Amino acid sequence: MRGRDAIIIGGGFYGLRIALHLRQKLGFRSVLVLEREPQVMQRASYVNQARVHNGYHYPRSILTAYRSRVNLPYFLTEFADAIVDNFDHYYAIASRLSRTNGRQFELFCDRIGATYEPAEPRAMNWFNPQMVESVYLVTEPAFNSVTLRSILLDRIAAVGGISVSTSDEAFHVEQAGSALSVHSSTGIHKAEVVISATYSRLNDLHRSSQVAVIPVQHELTEMALVELESPFAESGITVMDGPFFSLMPYPDRGMHTLSHVRYTPHHRWRESGTEPFSPRPSTELESLPEKSRFREMYADVLRYVPALATMRQVDSLWEVKTVLTKSDKDDSRPILFKPDHGLKNLTTIMGGKLDNVYDVLDELSSYYA
Ligand SMILES: Cc1cc2nc3c(=O)[nH]c(=O)nc-3n(C[C@H](O)[C@H](O)[C@H](O)COP(=O)(O)OP(=O)(O)OC[C@H]3O[C@@H](n4cnc5c(N)ncnc54)[C@H](O)[C@@H]3O)c2cc1C
Helix, strand or coil: CCCCCEEEECCCHHHHHHHHHHHHCCCEEEEEEEECCCCCCCCCCCCCCCCCCCCCCCCCCCCHHHHHHHHHHHHHCCCHHHHCCCCEEEEEECCCCCCCCCHHHHHHHHCCCCCCCCCCCCHHHCCCCCCEEEEEEEEECEHHHHHHHHHHHHHHHHHEEEEEEEEEEEEEEEEEEEEEEEEECCCEEEEEEEEEEEHHHHHHHHHHHCCCCCCCEEEEEEEEEEECCCCHHHHHEEEEECCCCEEEEEEECCCEEEEEECCCCEEEEEEEECCCCCCCCHHHHHCCCCCCCCCHHHHHHHCCCCHHHHEEEEEEEEEEEEEECCCHHHCCCEEECCCCCCCEEEEEEECCCCHHHHHHHHHHHHHHH
């Protein structure tokens, strides 16, 4: 496929990183990235928990945990300037309702080769001993998504041959002889290869292009942006493994995100193409719930870590989170890679988390080499 042109629909982390891969590794002549927002990386690649996964989060899916371990070093090396590791990250195991216990968590970490150590007494004392059975200090950094965007845009400018067109929505894709044409806000664009990296909106494009809907599950999510006092300001806390909370540094705003398995999703819905009505991710984001769920999250946090009472909500971040339907049960994050999806050379991809990008790049290399 050397010397070909490609259009990538979606200028999130995936779309930009794939554009570089097509140009630098797969010899594509030119790549056009279409992004509907006025700026790239404004959607899920900005609104997320900023965790560079090292596997700990997935005790129910050994494959996802293992792939996180494999991909982490690549991500840390490639995006070193965006990595934030100046905080202590604790994973606490809840004594009730957790699907794992301390011993199982240790065995799981040993199995995937992820380091951990018992939290020091100072940190242990933060937790309510009736609610938490064990606490571990782990190695799992965060990323700054704005720095990530700068790194990618600088590389795109340096490589050449990649145009990024913002405020440019792709409406549909159709066959045009041996090529594909993409109808967008700025006109009709043609290329041999089209890659859809539209994340939560993947099926909007599939519907308008009259190709099959891919079964996914969406959640309208709210993460509270909170200010914490020391020593929590220099820490991350994740309570495992069930309906608990997580506090992660959110480097771009110099605060933390507070998310909660029970309260962060305001509602969830499946999209399989067979429902009589399926809400569109775009319309859900345009009509947000009036009420933040911060109070509910906060009340639950205090049951586990009473000293977090001084936490203050500053804002909330909203986004539609999309996972493959099969991820529902085991909380896994496999990639979606669908080449020739309904149209020859239309490839739809979706990565459940940022570091999965390397699995997607491997698939692209095999397919378009
Ligand atoms: C609440 C939440 C927390 C998360 N936490 C983490 C975490 O801690 N760590 C982690 O690794 N991952 C996390 N994730 C997952 C991660 O954010 C996503 O896997 C990743 O951002 C997906 O990147 P993307 O480029 O595919 O999606 P996006 O960044 O959403 O990019 C898709 C782009 O396509 C554009 N687009 C859509 N349709 C069209 C169209 N028709 N025409 C033109 N442009 C279009 C959109 O505007 C968007 O910019 C989280 C996600 C959410 C929602």
